Amino acid sequence: MIEIQNLTKKFGTFTALDQLTxxxxxxxxxxxxxxxGAGKSTTFSILATLLSPSSGDAFINGKSVxxxxxxxxxxxxxxxxxxxxxxxxxxxxxxxxxxxxxxxxEKQRKVLIPQLLELVNLTxxxxxxxxxxxxxxxxxxxxxxxxIHDPKVLILDEPASGLDPRARVEMREIIKQLKQMGKTILxxxxxxxxxxxMCDEIGVIDRGKLIxxxxxxxxxxxxxxxxxxxxxxxxxxxxxxxxxxxxxxVSSIExxxxxxxxxxxxxGTKEEQMKLLQRAIVAGLPVYSFMEDEKDxxxxxxxxxxGADSK
Amino acid sequence: xxxxxSNPVLMKELKLRxxxxxxxSGLMFYLAVLIIFxxxxxxxxxxxxxxxxxxxxxxxxxxxxxxxxxMALVMFITPGLTAGAISTEREKQTLNILLTTTxxxxxxIIGKLLSSVAFLILMLIAGLPLYSIVFLFGGVSxxxxxxxxxxxxxxxxxxxSIGIMFSTITKRTIISMIATYGAMIFLxxxxxxxxxxxxxxxxxxxxxxxxxxxxTTFLPISYFWASINPGVLILTLLIPDTKTALIDTVGISxxxxxxxxxxxxxxxxxxxxxxxxxxxANMKTNR
Numbered sequence: 224m225i226e227i228q229n230l231t232k233k234f235g236t237f238t239a240l241d242q243l244t245x246x247x248x249x250x251x252x253x254x255x256x257x258x259x260g261a262g263k264s265t266t267f268s269i270l271a272t273l274l275s276p277s278s279g280d281a282f283i284n285g286k287s288v289x290x291x292x293x294x295x296x297x298x299x300x301x302x303x304x305x306x307x308x309x310x311x312x313x314x315x316x317x318x319x320x321x322x323x324x325x326x327x328x329e330k331q332r333k334v335l336i337p338q339l340l341e342l343v344n345l346t347x348x349x350x351x352x353x354x355x356x357x358x359x360x361x362x363x364x365x366x367x368x369x370x371i372h373d374p375k376v377l378i379l380d381e382p383a384s385g386l387d388p389r390a391r392v393e394m395r396e397i398i399k400q401l402k403q404m405g406k407t408i409l410x411x412x413x414x415x416x417x418x419x420x421m422c423d424e425i426g427v428i429d430r431g432k433l434i435x436x437x438x439x440x441x442x443x444x445x446x447x448x449x450x451x452x453x454x455x456x457x458x459x460x461x462x463x464x465x466x467x468x469x470x471x472x473v474s475s476i477e478x479x480x481x482x483x484x485x486x487x488x489x490x491g492t493k494e495e496q497m498k499l500l501q502r503a504i505v506a507g508l509p510v511y512s513f514m515e516d517e518k519d520x521x522x523x524x525x526x527x528x529x530g531a532d533s534k
Numbered sequence: 535x536x537x538x539x540s541n542p543v544l545m546k547e548l549k550l551r552x553x554x555x556x557x558x559s560g561l562m563f564y565l566a567v568l569i570i571f572x573x574x575x576x577x578x579x580x581x582x583x584x585x586x587x588x589x590x591x592x593x594x595x596x597x598x599x600x601x602x603x604x605m606a607l608v609m610f611i612t613p614g615l616t617a618g619a620i621s622t623e624r625e626k627q628t629l630n631i632l633l634t635t636t637x638x639x640x641x642x643i644i645g646k647l648l649s650s651v652a653f654l655i656l657m658l659i660a661g662l663p664l665y666s667i668v669f670l671f672g673g674v675s676x677x678x679x680x681x682x683x684x685x686x687x688x689x690x691x692x693x694x695s696i697g698i699m700f701s702t703i704t705k706r707t708i709i710s711m712i713a714t715y716g717a718m719i720f721l722x723x724x725x726x727x728x729x730x731x732x733x734x735x736x737x738x739x740x741x742x743x744x745x746x747x748x749x750t751t752f753l754p755i756s757y758f759w760a761s762i763n764p765g766v767l768i769l770t771l772l773i774p775d776t777k778t779a780l781i782d783t784v785g786i787s788x789x790x791x792x793x794x795x796x797x798x799x800x801x802x803x804x805x806x807x808x809x810x811x812x813x814x815a816n817m818k819t820n821r
Contacts, residue, residue, distance in 0.1 A: 271634050274816045293636060301634045307626035309546070311553040323542035324635035368631070 224249040224376060224407045225270070229279035232265050232431075239265040241431035242279070247409060247424070249375075252402050254422035255411040262431040263411045264304060267380045270409070271301040283376055297325070300369030304381040304411075308361060310354040314345060317353050317364065318371055325372035332371075339367040343397055359390030366397060377401065379410045383417065395421060450496070454503070455484045455512035463508050470499055484512075543637060543645025544652075551653055560614075564607055564657050568664045571603055572596070576667075593671035598772045600665060601682050605689065605764050608654065609722055612690050613714035615653060616697030618707040619646040620813065625707060639813040643806060647691070647698050654690045658683065681771060685794070689764055692798040693718055695805035702809040725763040732756030733783065757784040761793035 225247040232240040240262045247253045255263045268274040270281055272292035280287050286294040309317065315336050322332040340346045343363035348356060356364065362382060369377060382398070383391045398421055401408060412418045418425065419439045427435040427442065435442050456463050460478060463485060467473045472491035479486060489496060500513050551557050579592050620643075623629040632642065668674045696717045700710040733756050760766045760780060770777040770790055781787050 268816075271630075273630055273633060273814075293638070296634055296636050299634070301631070303627070303630050305627050306631055307628045309550060309626075309628060311550045312546070316549070320542055320546045321631075321635060323540075323545070324632070324637045326636055365631075372636075 224251070224284060225253075225409065226282040227266070227270075227279075228281065230266065230269060230276050230281055231278045232262075232269065232274065233277045239431055240269075240276070243428070243431065243433055244279075245426055245433050245436055247407060249407055250402075250405050251424055252398070252408045252410065252422045254418040254425045255409065255428060256418065256425055257411075257428035261428045263428055264380055265431075266428070267301070267303075267378050267409070267411065270295075270378055271299060271303075272296055297372065298375050300372070300374035300377045302365050302369045302377070302379045302382055304384060306365055308353040308356075308364075310352070312353050313350055314340070314353055314356070314364060315349045318368060321368045322371045327372065335371060339370055342370070342400065343367040344393065357390075359386050359393065362386060362390070362394060363397065366394070370401075375407060377406050377408045377410075379408065381411055383412060391417065450489045451486060451516040452489050452496070453479075453484055453486045453512070453514050453516065454510060455514075457483075457509040457511060459509055460485065463503070463510075466503060466506060466508060472499075541641055541645045541648070543632075543642050544648050545645075547645060547649030548652060551649060557653065560611065561657055561660060564611065565660060565664070567607060568600075568604070568661050571600065572664050572667055575599070590672040593668050594674055594772075597668040597674045597678075598768070600668070601768050601772060602765060604658070604661065604665070604682075605686060605768055606722070608658075608686055608690050609693060609718050609764065611657070612650070612654060612693040613697050613711060613718055615650040616647065616694040617701050617711040617714040619650065619698050620701040620809070621704060621707040621710050622701075624705060633814060639810045643698060643702070643809045643813060647694050647806070650694050650697075651687075651691055654694075655687070658686060678772065682768070685764075685767060685771070685791075688795060688798050692801045692805075693721075695802045695809070699805035699809045699812075702812045721762065722764055725759045726765065729756050729759040729763065729766075732759060753784045754786065757786045757790070758793065760784070761790040762797045764794075767791060767794045 227243055227245050230240050230243040231238070239260075243262070243266060255266070257263050265274065269276050270283065270288060272288050272295050275289060280289050282288070283295050283298045286298065288295050309320075312320065318336045318339060319332050322335065323329075327335070337346065337349075340349055343366055345356075345360060345363055345367065348360060353361070353364065366379070366382065369379075379398070383394045386394060395417055398408065398410070402421070410418070410422065422439065424437060425435070425439055425442045426433055454463065454467075460483075464476055464478065467476050467485065467487055470491075472489055472495060474488045474490070476485060476487045478484075489499070491499070496515075500510070503510050503513075575596050579596075620629065623632060665679075669679075693714070697710070697714040700713040700717075701707070704710040704713065732753070736753055736756065757780075766776075766780070767790065770780060777790070780790065
């Protein structure tokens with residue numbers, strides 16, 4: 224559905240995108256993660272036909288954003304990170320205007336507008352001036368606007384930014400509904416637990432390059448590197464430490480206060496980790512807990528952005 | 535016409551413009567200026583007395599001055615209506631969304647221009663009852679009247695196009711506004727100054743060379759500057775003596791209104807083309 228091939232964008236000497244290549248399948252909700260200035264919005268702007276790439280191309284449903292921008296615009300619904308509204312238009316007029324901009328007939332617009340307002344839970348605001356709506360309502364209205372021509376692909380740049388928790392939950396629920404409707408959604412956000420919950424796949428971008436791409440679990444395991452494992456035993460602390468010291472993948476063994484838990488860094492694979500546990504039990508160690516310290520997506524993101532900042 | 539009415543940008547702009555208080559305050563200002571002028575003119579010529587009378591030649595004078603005044607008002611108001619057309623959308627962060635719709639750059643630019651032109655036409659029409667007082671006293675033909683309105687239209691479309699162009703190529707409305715008023719001052723005032731400079735240089739050269747016959751370099755240029763000046767156009771259209779004086783001065787008998795028409799149509803086409811090409815400046819194509 225979305226195919227990005229060697230996309231490069233330079234602003235003077237600054238390279239915002241550097242040979243970015245990735246594919247997003249049909250019906251997939253794809254989360255784009257990266258620090259500020261990593262190239263997320265530039266990628267979205269190119270996909271939304273607002274910006275020309277310096278080289279490379281991107282295809283939406285086989286249509287080139289460079290050569291067939293008008294065809295691409297029919298296929299996409301774009302929601303920018305910052306947007307304004309027309310003060311003197313009412314909610315339904317706002318949607319009606321954009322519906323007309325996409326060439327929908329008046330009859331089609333009359334049918335679609337109430338449906339979209341219901342989808343984004345703004346039916347009771349239909350005759351209110353757009354300018355009087357709250358930030359969350361405006362965000363939802365903008366999402367409804369991006370859906371007016373029933374696009375196959377949605378490009379949502381930070382759709383939940385600046386929203387209060389309730390508005391974020393509402394936005395998340397709408398995106399889940401859109402996912403069920405089979406839309407391909409490209410979404411960027413800094414609220415990573417939400418992204419992890421909504422997205423089928425994640426792409427991590429750093430200084431214009433895609434450094435990781437896959438489902439949430441694979442990204443986490445790819446990026447978190449060495450594992451921290453905590454093992455808890457009843458008594459036999461010294462025997463357990465000696466047992467761990469014999470394993471070539473174990474390092475940095477530390478006995479925690481209370482003498483019941485031992486932490487260590489493990490460099491082996493999951494299979495080797497399983498065998499370590501099996502051997503510990505066969506050796507008669509009184510293990511009652513063997514736990515890998517999970518890093519959530521936020522930790523991973525922090526690690527990436529920290530790395531980017533220090534470079 | 536159906537095509538125009540199906541332009542969503544035009545329809546939206548009309549809706550927004552006629553909902554804004556400033557549109558009606560602008561209209562009120564325009565009519566107030568006309569009322570003050572017409573009332574003042576009538577009172578002066580009837581010598582502030584009910585027994586005073588108003589002769590047709592005075593009516594023609596009023597028509598001429600009113601025509602120049604209305605042209606000045608059109609030139610003053612048009613930049614205000616058009617110079618923010620695109621830059622305001624950019625400042626309000628609504629332009630990006632508009633550019634991702636299937637509306638072409640030309641549809642957006644034409645929609646913006648026509649909405650401003652429509653409002654200016656409304657202004658001209660709203661001023662018609664005041665303007666038509668000249669018919670009450672005679673001395674003016676409907677032909678002259680319609681000729682004036684035709685050239686108002688040509689001028690306001692050209693200045694409107696200049697405003698839209700600056701609004702597209704500059705990022706901020708204030709800069710676009712200054713540039714458009716600058717262009718308007720150039721067309722309305724600097725051209726007359728250039729005409730007088732050219733004419734003076736011509737006189738100087740002729741006196742130095744004792745050359746009193748034939749065309750020299752400066753005269754066609756001076757004629758061009760005079761021809762594209764809206765004030766000169768109105769005077770030459772309304773007062774045949776002015777036209778004769780211009781011909782005698784520059785020695786060119788080609789009708790200046792044709793030069794005016796060609797120049798302003800050319801300006802309109804060039805400015806609209808630039809605006810259309812620059813609207814999606816970050817894209818290699820303008821589709």
